[in-house]
Amino acid sequence: MTWQPIATAPKDGTRMLWAGTYKPFDMLDGGEWHQEIFTWGSMMSDGSGYKWIGPGFASPDHWNIEWKSWQPLPEDPVDD
Secondary structure (H helix, E strand, C coil): CCCEEHHHCCCCCCCEEEEEEECCECCECCCCEEEEEEEEECCCCCCCCCEEECHHHCCHHHCCEEEEEEEECCCCCCCC
């Protein structure tokens, strides 16, 4: 799997791994890498209000992170 620019992340409901670096904040220099899983979706019963949804239904802009890249999640393991 190769990392792709965040602007190319598909908006088709696929869960994907995003990566970026923490922005500087107060006494912290920032720059450390962070990863989260996001998907494009809606929590509205009428199907409106689509946005990126992550852990706790938070959007990517709720983190102090400059999101840079994404990649698909690996396939789920198959029970034999």
